[in-house]
Amino acid sequence: MAKADNGKQERIDPTWPKVPEGEHPVSELAADRQGALSPFGDVTFPLESVPYVHPETEINR
Template sequence: MAKPANPDRIDPTWPQLPDGEHPVTELTGSVQGNMSPFGEVEFPVDSVPYEHPVTEINR
């Protein structure tokens, strides 16, 4: 018989989904390893929408 769940050990940020649905984790993903934080973007991309910040020092 399993022990009852301890409410202090339950992650409050875990998504609440309808019955039968699963949040995507590396255990239920289609590939090994971490899932991409970029969604369905295929790499390599033609251009990257990133501009490195430049700090101008005031003297």
């Protein structure tokens, strides 16, 4: 049977941000609504016009 490693292992995440004493690191976004935020930013839907132009294939003959 193998022996357990008795050496003390560092249990603190090395990527955790360092902040001044008494402060708390923010690990989440602060938002005015619950749920996922829109990937389009502050856009109100439905839009009056859509800024999309469908590509057309031109065949060279």
